[in-house]
Amino acid sequence: MKIIKYPTDFMKTRKEIKGKVGFVPTMGALHQGHLSLIKQAREENDVVVVSIFVNPTQFLPGEDFEKYPRKYEADRAVCERVGVDYLFMPDVKDIYFDDEARVTAPKIKGYILEGLNRPGHFDGVLTVVNKLLNIVKPDIAYFGKKDAQQLYLVKKMVRDFFLDTEIKECDIVREPDGLAMSSRNVYLSEEERKKALLLSKSLKRAGKLIMAGEKKCDVLKKAMEEILKPIEVEYIEIVSRDFEKIDEIQKENSIILVAAKVGNTRLIDNLWV
Missing domain, CATH: 3.40.50.620 (HUPs)
Known part of the structure; x- marks a missing residue:
């Protein structure tokens, strides 16, 4: 090299x-x-x-x-x-x-x-x-x-x-517990890391709802908000892959995005649908 x-x-x-x-x-x-x-x-x-x-x-x-x-x-x-x-x-x-x-x-x-x-x-x-x-x-x-x-x-x-x-x-690479890999993960304390898992858990919840037939973005966002209550959420948004806002999931053309602060560490995660 x-x-x-x-x-x-x-x-x-x-x-x-x-x-x-x-x-x-x-x-x-x-x-x-x-x-x-x-x-x-x-x-x-x-x-x-x-x-x-x-x-x-x-x-x-x-x-x-x-x-x-x-x-x-x-x-x-x-x-x-x-x-x-x-x-x-x-x-x-x-x-x-x-x-x-x-x-x-x-x-x-x-x-x-x-x-x-x-x-x-x-x-x-x-x-x-x-x-x-x-x-x-x-x-x-x-x-x-x-x-x-x-x-x-x-x-x-x-x-x-x-x-x-x-x-x-x-594709996103995740830790065994589901946390999206990031160089900033080293900032998280043990307790903060547990809270950080709420990002991926909220996305999994949205994914399961979509698999069950739910398409309305406001319903998906509310389900994510419930899971993310313990942390400081900056945004939850669902957009097309060219970053236009959408009201309903478009198959193979949607991204669910979340950004939140856990302690002093800002984290992002997403799900491509």
């Missing part, structure tokens, strides 16, 4: 890489969710690139940028073990510049749900993903479904900017 720090060095190396390239962009603190993306990239490509970059522009003031888990040595070892070919680990000063051109999120769908209380968050996400895709120039880039709105906006940006990369959506 080759570790590359500077964007200019990677761009030079990229010209020499032959075959199909799969790319997994991450902020590090790698867990089984990330490894599932890397595994899929390994199976589907000749060359696998992973980036580790804790992106400051997607964190709002007061969010956890400074304390976001950084496990660079462990992450390097994991990447080498699972067969990554290139590990790209740039510094902030080499990714961002003074008075630079920026990518901005769509004015509607970038400012709902995750973007509503985090204005500018998706500007930062899309800006860094755009930079990384232009540096790595992958044939396929792999993103998890847990960050569903991010996934939608990245796919939209790639389409809108005519970028020559396929964005592949990958």
Whole structure:
């Protein structure tokens, strides 16, 4: 495995890489969710690139940028073990510049749900993903479904900017108890972790109701609200896969999303229907 720090060095190396390239962009603190993306990239490509970059522009003031888990040595070892070919680990000063051109999120769908209380968050996400895709120039880039709105906006940006990369959506990976894997799970105390399971339990409840024939979104949301009462819910929303609000479940075109705070930790989860 080759570790590359500077964007200019990677761009030079990229010209020499032959075959199909799969790319997994991450902020590090790698867990089984990330490894599932890397595994899929390994199976589907000749060359696998992973980036580790804790992106400051997607964190709002007061969010956890400074304390976001950084496990660079462990992450390097994991990447080498699972067969990554290139590990790209740039510094902030080499990714961002003074008075630079920026990518901005769509004015509607970038400012709902995750973007509503985090204005500018998706500007930062899309800006860094755009930079990384232009540096790595992958044939396929792999993103998890847990960050569903991010996934939608990245796919939209790639389409809108005519970028020559396929964005592949990958299933959520969960702990044995049902908790969606996240680098932020390490913040949870033992008691908070038990409460965090209410997110996945509420989604399971909605899924069972749908299997029983329920389609009305307000009924599904009320059932979820009952389960989520012990924690601080930010939103429960049901949308189409292009993030339009819907009143009834559309088969194979709906996403049920939930965001909540458990202690000081903000968690998200979803169910693709």
